[in-house]
Amino acid sequence: MIIRIDFKSETPIYLQLSNQIIENIANGNLTPGEEVPSIRRLAADLGINMHTVNKAYSLLKQKGLLTMHNSRGIVATGSHIAEDEKKMSSVKKALRPIIAESICYGFTNIQLKEIIDELYKDIKGGKVDE
Known part of the structure; x- marks a missing residue:
């Protein structure tokens, strides 16, 4: 999964992050069922606040693109069923x-x-x- 944050952008970081995760699902770099980095790990890797990553992940959960699993962590759930x-x-x-x-x-x-x-x-x- 490739994520690049533009700290000079007017777009909030949590939206940049959620949009890039969506794009990674769309282009196949992140497949349904694949685990995404933990909130703590992604925040550390990107040099951003954990609350920012949590906000992005929460938005993606609301959209049905991420799911929490007790045993597997956070996984992508992007579905390709456009009829929904x-x-x-x-x-x-x-x-x-x-x-x-x-x-x-x-x-x-x-x-x-x-x-x-x-x-x-x-x-x-x-x-x-x-």
């Missing part, structure tokens, strides 16, 4: 303000689709699903 209405609703809710902002900047529907296709391909390591 709750997940679909969550993604739409997150995309809505981004799309609205893009429209304000003058992006067309075609341009937005091209951006999404480009980012999808980049995250998946050049692989495109149909």
